[in-house]
Each structure stands twice: as C-alpha cells, then as structure tokens.
Amino acid sequence: MTMLYDVLIAPFVEFEFMRRALVGMFALSLGSAPVGVFLMLRRMSLMGDAMAHAILPGAAIGFLVAGLDLYAMTIGGIVAGVAVAVAAGLVSRTTQLKEDASFAAFFLVSLALGVLIISLRGSNVDLLHVLFGNVLALDNATLFLLASFASISLVALALLWRPLVLECVDPNFLRSVSRAGTPTHLAFLALVVVNLVAGFHALGTLLAVGMMMVPAAAARFWAQDLTRMTIVAIVVAILSGVVGLLVSYHAGAPSGPAIILVAGIIYVVSLAIGPVGGLKRRLVPGRHLEA
Amino acid sequence: MTAALRFRDLTLGYDRHPAVHHLDGSVAEGALLAVIGPNGAGKTTLLKGIVGMLPPLAGGIELALSRQDIAYLPQIAEIDRSFPIIVYDLVAMGLWRHSGLTGGIGRHERERIGAAIASVGLEGFENRAIGTLSGGQMQRALFARLLLQDAQLILLDEPFISLDTKTVSDLLDLIRRWHGEKRTVIAVLHDLETVRARFPAALLLARQPVAWGETPEVLTPENLLKARRMCEAFDSTAEVCEVHAA
Numbered sequence: 001m002t003m004l005y006d007v008l009i010a011p012f013v014e015f016e017f018m019r020r021a022l023v024g025m026f027a028l029s030l031g032s033a034p035v036g037v038f039l040m041l042r043r044m045s046l047m048g049d050a051m052a053h054a055i056l057p058g059a060a061i062g063f064l065v066a067g068l069d070l071y072a073m074t075i076g077g078i079v080a081g082v083a084v085a086v087a088a089g090l091v092s093r094t095t096q097l098k099e100d101a102s103f104a105a106f107f108l109v110s111l112a113l114g115v116l117i118i119s120l121r122g123s124n125v126d127l128l129h130v131l132f133g134n135v136l137a138l139d140n141a142t143l144f145l146l147a148s149f150a151s152i153s154l155v156a157l158a159l160l161w162r163p164l165v166l167e168c169v170d171p172n173f174l175r176s177v178s179r180a181g182t183p184t185h186l187a188f189l190a191l192v193v194v195n196l197v198a199g200f201h202a203l204g205t206l207l208a209v210g211m212m213m214v215p216a217a218a219a220r221f222w223a224q225d226l227t228r229m230t231i232v233a234i235v236v237a238i239l240s241g242v243v244g245l246l247v248s249y250h251a252g253a254p255s256g257p258a259i260i261l262v263a264g265i266i267y268v269v270s271l272a273i274g275p276v277g278g279l280k281r282r283l284v285p286g287r288h289l290e291a
Numbered sequence: 292m293t294a295a296l297r298f299r300d301l302t303l304g305y306d307r308h309p310a311v312h313h314l315d316g317s318v319a320e321g322a323l324l325a326v327i328g329p330n331g332a333g334k335t336t337l338l339k340g341i342v343g344m345l346p347p348l349a350g351g352i353e354l355a356l357s358r359q360d361i362a363y364l365p366q367i368a369e370i371d372r373s374f375p376i377i378v379y380d381l382v383a384m385g386l387w388r389h390s391g392l393t394g395g396i397g398r399h400e401r402e403r404i405g406a407a408i409a410s411v412g413l414e415g416f417e418n419r420a421i422g423t424l425s426g427g428q429m430q431r432a433l434f435a436r437l438l439l440q441d442a443q444l445i446l447l448d449e450p451f452i453s454l455d456t457k458t459v460s461d462l463l464d465l466i467r468r469w470h471g472e473k474r475t476v477i478a479v480l481h482d483l484e485t486v487r488a489r490f491p492a493a494l495l496l497a498r499q500p501v502a503w504g505e506t507p508e509v510l511t512p513e514n515l516l517k518a519r520r521m522c523e524a525f526d527s528t529a530e531v532c533e534v535h536a537a
Contacts, residue, residue, distance in 0.1 A: 041375070169421075
C-alpha cells in the first residue's frame with residue numbers, strides 16, 4: 001500500500017512543480033483531445049501537425065521582441081496560426097487545391113523560419129524550450145492561460161457540435177439547411193490553433209499536436225459513437241499525462257516525450273485489442289453469431 | 292394554380308460550360324415531377340441550382356418559398372459512412388430548422404424522430420452506427436430525415452439507385468404521402484417504368500429541355516431518342532453562347 005502511495009501519489013504531494021504539471025496536463029487534455037477527435041474524423045490529422053509548425057514563426061517573433069515572455073509568444077503564435085489556418089481554409093474552399101496540399105506548403109517553411117528567428121537572438125536552451133516545451137516549469141500565468149484556453153475550447157465545441165458533426169457526415173445537407181458551414185469550419189480551425197498554442201507552452205512546438213492526435217487515434221478503437229469516442233480520447237489524454245509525469249519523475253526522463261510516449265503505448269494497445277476494428281478482432285474474430 | 296418555382300431562361304453549369312441550358316417553365320405547387328434524361332443531362336445540376344448550391348450562369352430561379360422550406364436528398368455517395376454516428380442522430384438532423392445550433396430535443400421531438408424512424412421501417416436500428424447499414428437501410432434513414440424536415444419542396448436525386456423492389460415501393464409510398472399532403476416533389480429518376488406508374492408529370496432533360504408535361508406525352512420513343520442525341524460530349528472549345536444575348 002505504501003509502495004503504491006510512494007509510486008503514484010507521493011511525487012504530486014511532495015513537489016509543487018509536479019502538481020502544476022498535472023493541472024496543466026488536465027487542462028490540455030480537456031481542450032485538445034476533443035478537437036483532435038474532430039480533426040481525425042475529418043481526415044485532417046496531418047493538418048494538425050502542419051498547423052503546429054505554422055505557429056512557430058509567430059511565437060518566435062514574439063520571442064524576438066520580448067524574450068521568453070508568455071503573452072508575446074502566445075499572441076504571436078495565435079496570430080500566425082489563425083492567419084495560416086484562415087488562408088489555407090479559404091484557399092481550399094474556393095479553389096481546387098485540397099486542404100492537405102495547401103497546408104503542406106506552409107509546413108516546413110514555417111518550422112525553418114521559426115528556428116532561424118529564435119537562433120538569431122536566443123541560445124540553444126531557448127531553442128530546446130521552444131521545440132520541446134517544459135511541462136515541469138509551468139508558472140501561474142501559464143497555468144491560467146492553459147485553463148482559459150481549455151475552457152474556451154470546451155464552450156466553443158459545445159456550441160459548434162451540431163454543425164461540426166453535420167459538416168463531417170453530410171456537408172451537402174448542412175449547406176442545404178444552413179449557411180453555418182463555412183463559419184463553423186473557420187471557427188473550428190481557430191480552436192485548433194488555440195489548443196496548439198496551449199500545447200506549445202507545455203510540450204513545445206514539435207509535440208504540441210501529440211496530445212491532440214494520439215488520444216484521438218486511440219479512442220477510434222474503443223467507440224462507435226462520437227460522444228463516447230470524445231470521452232475516451234479525454235480519458236486517454238489525462239491518463240497519458242498522469243502516467244507520463246510519473247514515469248518522467250521516477251526514471252528521470254524528459255516529461256514531454258514521456259507523456260506522448262505513454263499516449264503512444266495506449267494507442268498501440270488500443271490498436272491491438274480495441275473492440276472497434278482492432279487487430280485482435282480482425283485476426284481472431286471468433287465464431288460467427290446466429291443472427 | 293400557383294407556381295412553387297419558376298425557371299426563367301435558366302442556365303446552370305460549371306466553369307462557364309452549361310449543364311442546364313436555357314430552361315423556361317414553372318412547377319406548380321403540389322406537383323409530383325420526375326426529371327429524366329441521359330447521364331450528363333444536367334439533372335443533378337438542376338437540383339443543385341434550385342437548392343442554391345450552384346449560382347446560375349444566366350437567367351434565374353424564382354422560388355415561392357424560402358430556401359429553408361426545401362429538403363434536398365443528394366446522391367448517397369456523398370455521405371461519409373465511416374463517421375461514428377448512430378441512425379437516431381442521423382435522422383434527428385432533420386430537425387435542424389426547428390432546433391438549430393442549440394435548440395433542445397424534448398419529448399415532443401423525440402416522439403417525432405421515433406415516428407419518422409418507424410414510418411420508414413427502421414425500428415430497432417436506432418442505435419446502429421450508420422456504417423453498419425445496408426444501402427437500402429441507409430436510404431430509408433435518409434427518407435426518415437426528410438420526413439422530419441417537413442419541407443414544402445422536396446428534391447430527390449436518384450433516390451432508388453441499387454435498391455430492391457420492396458424498398459423502392461416503400462419509399463414510393465412515402466412520396467405518394469407527401470404528394471397527398473400537397474407538398475411539391477421533384478425527383479431525378481432513371482427507371483421509366485416507375486415514372487410512368489407513379490409520376491403524373493415529367494421533365495425530359497438533355498441539357499436543354501426536350502419535353503415537359505404530362506408523363507405519357509413526355510415519354511414517347513421520339514422524345515427519348517431526341518434526348519439521347521442531344522446529350523453530346525463536352526466541348527472544350529465551345530464558343531460563347533449567343534442565344535438571348537444583347
């Protein structure tokens with residue numbers, strides 16, 4: 001009993017930075033995981049990755065102006081992300097170019113630009129901070145920001161839920177009953193950006209999208225119904241956060257990668273034994289039923 | 292008789308190439324009209340034009356009702372069947388006009404959804420994911436959604452493709468019910484037997500209207516042959532159309 005306590009609870013009781021990291025991961029899970037489910041269902045998973053990179057130059061300009069300042073980098077990141085998202089979204093809606101192609105164009109250019117700008121002024125430590133984040137060093141202001149973004153995200157998603165679902169299942173039907181399609185799409189892209197900026201502060205630009213996509217991909221194997229899938233994704237994200245922090249604490253491993261790796265392990269397990277289209281069901285289907 | 296909608300020298304198309312060319316005429320309120328014609332005759336394009344998804348290249352469509360009062364059933368292929376949504380929720384979408392973004396689904400609405408699902412014969416399928424439905428069951432679910440939309444003008448794009456005779460006849464009964472309720476129904480169809488048996492009026496389209504009127508007078512061998520000849524191939528070097536210009 002005491003051993004379990006030592007392993008699972010004590011790190012959070014004894015160290016404030018662990019508690020802060022835990023709260024940060026809760027906020028990130030609640031905001032990012034549901035957005036990730038929709039990204040996945042709209043076959044825009046890789047777009048999330050591209051957007052995470054598009055945020056970097058904005059954050060880097062914020063860094064150039066004000067150093068490692070929370071608000072400057074947040075505002076820079078959101079502005080850059082929204083600009084890229086809206087531009088790419090409009091391009092794909094008004095021309096023949098598909099969304100993935102129009103986003104791919106921004107992908108590497110943005111990453112290169114961001115790294116370049118930060119290297120102009122900062123040290124390698126700053127660069128590592130921006131690329132990989134530091135979930136163990138969340139201060140009050142950052143925690144407050146993460147919680148605010150998660151709240152905004154949850155409320156917005158609740159309002160957008162119906163048109164978003166409609167846009168995914170049957171966009172023609174939505175177009176025939178309402179003009180909400182395009183505004184919904186743009187608002188959703190803005191939500192992606194906001195959550196990626198939150199993820200950027202905790203996990204850095206390279207892993208920010210991890211808390212979004214990996215839990216969503218795992219949830220796909222556990223639920224046939226969108227609501228349940230979203231809940232499973234949130235649970236997977238929270239679980240990854242808690243277990244990842246503990247692993248990082250006990251093994252002295254970097255926390256961000258540990259969290260995403262735990263999510264990755266949950267994903268692989270889901271892929272193997274998940275009841276909805278998992279490998280086990282495919283390979284060992286069991287005997288057929290009566291009806 | 293008042294017109295539900297009127298086409299005024301309507302030309303619809305893609306990238307300046309007309310798919311429906313100089314269509315004039317009106318559809319009376321409560322009409323049951325079949326739109327027929329060869330592949331590429333502009334039938335789907337015409338429905339998209341009516342519902343407002345495709346702005347006219349020239350001319351116009353006058354609607355006696357708001358676009359909110361139109362229900363449109365596109366061809367089945369355009370729905371993402373892999374999306375994790377159950378039949379009940381798919382059907383409930385038909386209440387969009389009533390419930391919109393945030394409106395509640397109360398007991399009255401649940402009764403209506405249940406009744407719609409029952410009248411297309413899908414009881415017991417409420418909690419099935421749409422990915423597990425057969426083609427016929429899916430089409431039944433979409434007709435249930437149409438029922439809930441409670442629209443005055445109903446547009447159906449090839450609703451019976453690859454369905455068995457029982458399903459077709461059940462769905463045709465629903466269409467007859469709508470006709471009895473004085474709703475206007477316009478359906479794109481391929482099966483001429485169905486059109487002859489169930490649709491009093493028909494529009495034979497081959498980009499340009501070939502014939503429009505009572506079904507027996509439209510579906511003559513001469514008209515059908517003419518339609519097939521008129522639906523010539525897409526011409527990428529076509530000149531600018533001068534009909535009604537200036």
